[in-house]
Amino acid sequence: xxxxxxxxxxxxxxxxxxxxVLYNNLSGDTHLTDAAAIEVLELLRQSPAAARSxxxxxxxxxxxxxxxxxxxxxxxxxxxxxxESTPAC
Amino acid sequence: xxTVAHLTRAELxxxxxxxxxxxxxxxFLVHLHSSVPALADGIALMYRDYPLHPPGAFAHFRLTLHRxxxxxxxxxxxxxxxxxxxxxxxxxxxAHAFPMLEWGLNWCVANRAHRYLMIHAAVLERGGRxxxxxxxxxxxxxxxxxxxxxxxxxxxxxxxxxxRPEDGLxxxxxxxxxxxxxxxxxxxxxxxxxxxxxxxxxxxTTLKGLVAHLRAPADAVARSSESAxxxxxxxxxxxxxxxxxxxxxxxxxxxxxxxxxxxxxxLLGARGFDMLADMVGNxxxxxxxxxxxxxAIAVFDQLAAQP
Numbered sequence: 431x432x433x434x435x436x437x438x439x440x441x442x443x444x445x446x447x448x449x450x451v452l453y454n455n456l457s458g459d460t461h462l463t464d465a466a467a468i469e470v471l472e473l474l475r476q477s478p479a480a481a482r483s484x485x486x487x488x489x490x491x492x493x494x495x496x497x498x499x500x501x502x503x504x505x506x507x508x509x510x511x512x513x514e515s516t517p518a519c
Numbered sequence: 520x521x522t523v524a525h526l527t528r529a530e531l532x533x534x535x536x537x538x539x540x541x542x543x544x545x546x547f548l549v550h551l552h553s554s555v556p557a558l559a560d561g562i563a564l565m566y567r568d569y570p571l572h573p574p575g576a577f578a579h580f581r582l583t584l585h586r587x588x589x590x591x592x593x594x595x596x597x598x599x600x601x602x603x604x605x606x607x608x609x610x611x612x613x614a615h616a617f618p619m620l621e622w623g624l625n626w627c628v629a630n631r632a633h634r635y636l637m638i639h640a641a642v643l644e645r646g647g648r649x650x651x652x653x654x655x656x657x658x659x660x661x662x663x664x665x666x667x668x669x670x671x672x673x674x675x676x677x678x679x680x681x682x683r684p685e686d687g688l689x690x691x692x693x694x695x696x697x698x699x700x701x702x703x704x705x706x707x708x709x710x711x712x713x714x715x716x717x718x719x720x721x722x723x724t725t726l727k728g729l730v731a732h733l734r735a736p737a738d739a740v741a742r743s744s745e746s747a748x749x750x751x752x753x754x755x756x757x758x759x760x761x762x763x764x765x766x767x768x769x770x771x772x773x774x775x776x777x778x779x780x781x782x783x784x785x786l787l788g789a790r791g792f793d794m795l796a797d798m799v800g801n802x803x804x805x806x807x808x809x810x811x812x813x814x815a816i817a818v819f820d821q822l823a824a825q826p
Contacts, residue, residue: 440793441789441793443774443796443800444771445769445770445771445799445800446771448768449769449771449772450771451771451774451775452790453789453792455788455789458785460774460775460778460784460792462771462772462775470604478593509747511709515637
């Protein structure tokens, strides 16, 4: 299960719905990111979710390739201290 | 309002040494106290058009530049600078007194004026709209800024872009333009036909190489209470022999690059993010490479003609 970092305000802007700037109020960093990352973060804002649930919510096929891409994105978001995996899983 | 020009050089030197002077640059009042003649010379030459307030008036910053009472008063004489009584930089050779004052004034604003979002960028205005030129040293920012300031654009600042939180407008703080090394002769030659372009004698500093200052145009000083709306954000780069090339920069990239040039973006937190994003959303971003000032002026004239 993945969830937003507790206390993350999820503040972002876009001017073309493709490239986004995202402010992390916990680290003070600003990240250049894309629509897929924002979509995942918005889903996790609603509730914690497992990777397969995220695939489904994103309307992606449950294939090894899709899962690998999502895992890579989740790892990137974790590296930016935007999300964390919950101890329950 | 009394200005520096109303005082003779002797009166200015005497006031500086006795009670100090309170000089207004943009929205800032600075109390300066010094008995260093080279500093009074620099102020008389570069700050001629700036208002002076009574010595006891409120000042945002208090700077003292003095010669030490030690042997260094005579042997390779130095100048020390104090900000609110505390040493600000390492002592420098006496001949560096005026550049030291300029660096000190920049330091005061950049480290104290956190009510603004502050970007390390030159900024100029035309028709109420401002062009912001953020760039690291060596990019030709100040050279371009100096040329524009004497070719139809109003100088708001060559170092400090101050964005007001309440309305997103840029507050001017026009001061002398700092020129370094080859750009000094470039600008002397470029502005040779202007009677109003006045330069200080270049000083050879170990820190930044050869440094000279160009007086801010009188009109820019007189209109320093007129704020401007950010309209263009242009990242300039001088490259010898390069053709004049203006490339649009997507807003998100403009935001990221601008944040890297801000003094207090991180300090302001979410407010800084929102202010920067609001500004980027209402301005056009570009990268600009140039080698010839006349070509650059033509490009900026085209920007000014945009609706």
